[in-house]
Amino acid sequence: MFEARLEESAVLKKILDSVRDLVQEANWDCNDDGIVMQSMDSSHISLVCFMVRASSFEVYQCERNVSLGVKIDSLAKVLKCAASDDSVTLKADENEPNTMDILFESKKNDRISDFQLKLMVIDQEMLGIPESDYTSTVEMSSAEFRRIMGDLSTMGDSVTIEINKGGASFSTKGDIGSGNICLQKSASVDKPKDGVKITMVEPVKSTFSLKFLNIFAKAAALSDTVVLSMSEEYPIRIEFAIDKDVGYVRYYLAPKIEGQES
Amino acid sequence: MGIRGLTKLLADNAARCRSDQELKSFFGRRIAIDASMNIYQFLVAVRQGSDNLTNEAGEITSHLSGLFYRTIKLMEVGVKPCYVFDGKPPKMKSGELQKRIDAKKLAQQEAKKAEETGDVEAFEKYSRRINKVTPEVIQQCKTLLKLMGVPVIEAPCEAEAQCASMCKGGLVYATASEDMDSLTFGTTRLVRRLWSGATATNEKKGIRPMEFNLPIALEELQMDHSTFIDLCMLCGCDYMDSIKGVGPTTALNLMRKHGSIESVFKALRKEGKHVVPEVDLSEIRQLFVKPEVLSNSEINLQWTSPDEAGLIDFLVKQNSFREDTIRSGIKRMLSSRNAASQARLDTFFKKKPTAAKRKVDEDDTVSSKKGKLSHAM
Numbered sequence: 262m263f264e265a266r267l268e269e270s271a272v273l274k275k276i277l278d279s280v281r282d283l284v285q286e287a288n289w290d291c292n293d294d295g296i297v298m299q300s301m302d303s304s305h306i307s308l309v310c311f312m313v314r315a316s317s318f319e320v321y322q323c324e325r326n327v328s329l330g331v332k333i334d335s336l337a338k339v340l341k342c343a344a345s346d347d348s349v350t351l352k353a354d355e356n357e358p359n360t361m362d363i364l365f366e367s368k369k370n371d372r373i374s375d376f377q378l379k380l381m382v383i384d385q386e387m388l389g390i391p392e393s394d395y396t397s398t399v400e401m402s403s404a405e406f407r408r409i410m411g412d413l414s415t416m417g418d419s420v421t422i423e424i425n426k427g428g429a430s431f432s433t434k435g436d437i438g439s440g441n442i443c444l445q446k447s448a449s450v451d452k453p454k455d456g457v458k459i460t461m462v463e464p465v466k467s468t469f470s471l472k473f474l475n476i477f478a479k480a481a482a483l484s485d486t487v488v489l490s491m492s493e494e495y496p497i498r499i500e501f502a503i504d505k506d507v508g509y510v511r512y513y514l515a516p517k518i519e520g521q522e523s
Numbered sequence: 524m525g526i527r528g529l530t531k532l533l534a535d536n537a538a539r540c541r542s543d544q545e546l547k548s549f550f551g552r553r554i555a556i557d558a559s560m561n562i563y564q565f566l567v568a569v570r571q572g573s574d575n576l577t578n579e580a581g582e583i584t585s586h587l588s589g590l591f592y593r594t595i596k597l598m599e600v601g602v603k604p605c606y607v608f609d610g611k612p613p614k615m616k617s618g619e620l621q622k623r624i625d626a627k628k629l630a631q632q633e634a635k636k637a638e639e640t641g642d643v644e645a646f647e648k649y650s651r652r653i654n655k656v657t658p659e660v661i662q663q664c665k666t667l668l669k670l671m672g673v674p675v676i677e678a679p680c681e682a683e684a685q686c687a688s689m690c691k692g693g694l695v696y697a698t699a700s701e702d703m704d705s706l707t708f709g710t711t712r713l714v715r716r717l718w719s720g721a722t723a724t725n726e727k728k729g730i731r732p733m734e735f736n737l738p739i740a741l742e743e744l745q746m747d748h749s750t751f752i753d754l755c756m757l758c759g760c761d762y763m764d765s766i767k768g769v770g771p772t773t774a775l776n777l778m779r780k781h782g783s784i785e786s787v788f789k790a791l792r793k794e795g796k797h798v799v800p801e802v803d804l805s806e807i808r809q810l811f812v813k814p815e816v817l818s819n820s821e822i823n824l825q826w827t828s829p830d831e832a833g834l835i836d837f838l839v840k841q842n843s844f845r846e847d848t849i850r851s852g853i854k855r856m857l858s859s860r861n862a863a864s865q866a867r868l869d870t871f872f873k874k875k876p877t878a879a880k881r882k883v884d885e886d887d888t889v890s891s892k893k894g895k896l897s898h899a900m
Contacts, residue, residue, distance in 0.1 A: 304550040304601065305867045384542075388872040418861075470865060496871050515866040 263291055263327050263353045266320035270365065271345040272313075272483075272507060277337045279480035279501070279510050280309050284333055288383050291353075292326040295508065299387060307473050308388060308513040317507040319348070325355040330381035339363055339376045353380070390513065395490035395498065397424040397465045400458040401444065403481035403501060406489075409442050410478045414471045416440045419517055424491060425464035429457070433471070454485040465491045468517040474499075477512040494518065525703040527759040528771030533735065536775065537743030543731040546717070549696070550601035551867045553824065554714065555676075555686040557700035558606040561718075562664055563656050564701075565589030578843040586660055587667055587842060593718055594673060595852050598859040605674040605695065605824055607682045608661060613810055619761045627655060670834045671856065672827035676817070684708045684814035692819040697734070707755040707811050709748060711737045746778070752811045753784040762807045766797050784808075826863075829856045 267273060280287075280298070287300035295317070299310035315321040343349060343365040352362040363376040409431050413420050417435035432441040448456045477499050481487070484501040491497050499512040533540055569576060569585040576585045597604045612620060634649035668675050678685035686698035687708035697712035698705050705713045713735040719725040741751060757774040759765025769777070769791075781787045784804055791797045831853050838844040 301868060303545045304547045305869050306550065306865060308868050308872070386869075387875040388869060389875045390872050468864075496868055513868060513872070515868040515871060517864040518866050519864055 262322065262324075263329075263355050263358075264320060264322040264350065265291070265296065265318045265352075266348060266350040267313075267317075268319050268348055269345065270340060270343040270347045270349040272503065273349055274337075274340050274343075274345070275480075275482050276311055276313070276503075276510060277333060277340060279477075279483060280311065281333045281337055282476045282479070283307060283309050286330065286332045286381060286383055288328040288385055289331050290326070290328050291323050293323060295321070298331075299390075300385065301388065302473075306470070306515050307477075308390075309477075309510065310390075311508065311510040313503070313508040314506065317505070320350070323355075327353065327355045327358055329353055329358050329361060330383040331361070331378075332381060335378055336361075336363075339378055342374060342376065393492070393495075395495075396463040396492045397461045398459070398488055398490045399424060399429045399444070400456075400486055400488045401429075402455050403478075403484055403487040405444075405455075406487045407478035407481045410471060410474045412442065413440055414475055418471055419468050420471050420474065421466060421468045422489070422491065422497070423464070423466040424459060424461055426461065429459060429489075463493075465493050467491060467494065467497065468519070469497060469514050470517065473512075473514050477514070480510050480512075483510055525701075525761070526707060526755045527765050529703040529706070529755065529758060532758070532771040532775060533740055535772070537740045539743055540736045540740035542734050542736070544714070544734050546597075546600050546602075546732055549714075549717075549732075551603070551863075551865065552696035553603045553605065553694070554597075554717070555689050555695040555698050556604055556606050556717070557682045557686055557698065557702060557705070558608045558664065559656055559661070559682060560701055561593075561606075561699075562586050562590065562660060564718075565593075566656065566660070578841070582842075583660070584842050584844070586656075586664055587838065588844070590664055590667055591671070591838070591849075591852060594668070594671060595855050595859070597717075598856055601859070601862060601865070603824075603826055603863070604699075605676060606664075606668055607676045607678055607685050607689075608665065609682045610677060610679045610815075613680055613762070613815075666837060667834075670830045670837055672829045674824045674826065676822055679817060680815040681708075683710075685816045686710060688814075688816040689819060689822065694819045694822060694824065703735075704755065704760055704811075706735060706737050706740070707752055707760065708814060709737070709811075713737070744775075749808075749812070750778060750782070752808060753787075754778045755811070756804070756807060757784050757787060760807075762810060763802050764800060766791070766799060768797050826860075828860065829853055 280300070283302040284300040285303075287298050290297045293315060294312075295315040296313045297310065299308065301308045315323070340349070340363075344367065346368050347365040350362075350364040350366075352364070353360070358380055361378045361380055363378060365374045366372070410420070413431060413433040416438060417433035417440075420431050420433050423430045423432070428443055428445040430441060430443040433439060444457050446457055446459050448458075480501045483503050485504075486502070488500045488502075489497060490500070494516060496513045496515050499514070501510045503509060565586045565588070566575065566583065569589040575583040576588055578584050594604055630649045634646055637643075637645035637649060665675050676685065676689075683698070683700055683702050683705045686695070686700065687705055687710040689695045690698050690710045690712060697714045698710040699714045699717040701715055703713070715733045715735070716730065717732050719730045719732060725731075737748075741748060744751065744754075746754070754774060756763060757766070757769065757778060758771050777787045777790070778784070781790055788799050788804070791799050834853060835846065835849060838849050839846045
């Protein structure tokens with residue numbers, strides 16, 4: 262029997278919210294390390310993956326590796342029935358994962374709800390993501406990231422992100438005009454999460470679709486900070502670490518390549 | 524048309540080669556479209572009531588409307604379409620073509636009869652069948668596509684063969700055709716019902732483009748491509764009729780037993796139960812193995828900006844389309860061209876084989892069960 266108990270359902274709710282705009286259904290691979298999901302959106306432009314580490318669960322039992330085919334919307338519906346501070350327990354039969362049992366218990370232990378969700382057999386393409394060294398990274402407040410993406414969307418469809426010695430700049434161009442937002446390296450002493458940290462081996466400049474970045478930015482609910490990692494003409498990685506070492510949600514987005522004709 | 528019963532044969536014996544796809548998943552892919560088949564579909568399907576759309580002179584314009592809007596739809600999804608037109612038909616096909624001409628004549632007579640007796644339903648049914656893709660229609664389609672900036676390829680002979688050669692050479696990602704013999708010609712990926720993903724009603728009904736993957740099909744059938752060609756010929760193709768009493772399943776069993784169509788014919792003749800046609804098998808096989816096609820280096824695929832003035836002149840002035848709808852179509856084309864610079868993620872990250880492997884094991888047990896069953900029969 263696979264069993265995992267989280268102290269608060271809120272984390273799971275937020276994770277679902279961060280993937281549901283991109284993915285309808287996906288396999289949740291459960292093993293000794295924790296629960297992992299990886300899926301591309303249907304146009305194969307972006308990929309989202311999350312991991313919730315085994316250590317972050319109150320109870321985590323996984324005798325055999327198992328893939329649970331989850332319809333994201335359905336699970337989100339079930340989770341709506343839980344209060345944010347309810348604990349949530351997921352259970353499934355490792356040998357025949359046809360259904361997932363979902364149990365909510367209130368803080369005062371006076372309310373227990375129990376749901377069964379049907380699982381699916383999903384034939385899914387998995388991509389091997391190389392643990393590559395990115396030439397430049399920016400760590401910044403996730404709320405700030407969300408705001409920049411929102412602001413630029415009023416002007417254009419895509420954003421050019423440039424990281425160099427001076428800082429990180431985000432610029433866009435549209436029918437009505439153009440815009441540019443520039444962040445400088447800074448360290449905020451009292452509130453470290455508001456600082457902007459830049460590590461740079463080589464300057465880098467790439468263009469990405471704002472439609473996707475805005476979807477990713479919603480994951481700001483999971484984490485105070487976000488790390489953007491980039492290399493020239495390579496997908497950008499956008500990582501939200503979930504607080505208290507619970508795990509992460511990562512997005513990968515293929516760049517727009519000008520003059521590409523194929 | 525195509526290979527008799529091949530779809531079902533593959534569904535029964537190589538289910539893993541077929542998958543339903545969302546139209547979106549073809550984002551950024553080049554797709555070679557078998558033009559004549561699709562134009563014919565437009566003539567049949569794009570209608571106002573029971574009549575084709577026409578311009579002021581009363582000439583049919585259904586094909587232009589269909590081609591224009593559906594191509595835009597594909598471009599908006601991010602597909603890069605190119606259209607491949609038939610050249611002259613191969614000699615061996617004359618029998619099949621004669622049959623089609625006869626069928627048209629019959630439909631014409633039936634339609635006339637229905638009109639006289641006032642049977643509206645039957646009239647509609649048969650009048651759809653009369654449609655013929657005339658050289659003028661083809662010429663207009665080519666003109667339209669060129670104005671839209673979409674590549675047009677004129678195959679020296681059969682369009683399916685040309686598509687297959689482009690697909691094999693990696694010039695395009697897939698062939699879009701309804702014709703299963705695209706696989707016989709060696710198309711590695713065949714997409715049927717490509718358009719179905721483009722309309723909202725089909726999406727709701729769950730009708731999606733179907734992708735057939737040839738390498739997987741061959742792996743599942745455990746045969747090489749030349750044996751597969753023999754199998755298709757035995758099922759009955761455009762160049763030779765099927766043998767009475769030999770359906771697809773029997774054909775597959777016979778091929779497995781004898782290995783080549785020549786040996787199958789020999790065995791059948793010996794048995795004497797079937798009427799085996801006297802045809803030149805190696806000549807027909809050559810049509811599939813070495814069809815007359817342009818080599819990939821002779822083909823230049825280039826998508827260019829639509830010619831706005833030209834389109835307005837051609838569609839609005841000459842063919843009575845409404846100017847505002849055409850202009851908004853052109854706008855959609857232009858904005859889809861801007862989106863075309865977006866790369867796909869799977870060009871950077873490679874697929875992991877793990878998930879597929881597990882599935883192979885499952886399918887193996889299923890197919891071996893089926894194998895036993897058919898032996899028992």
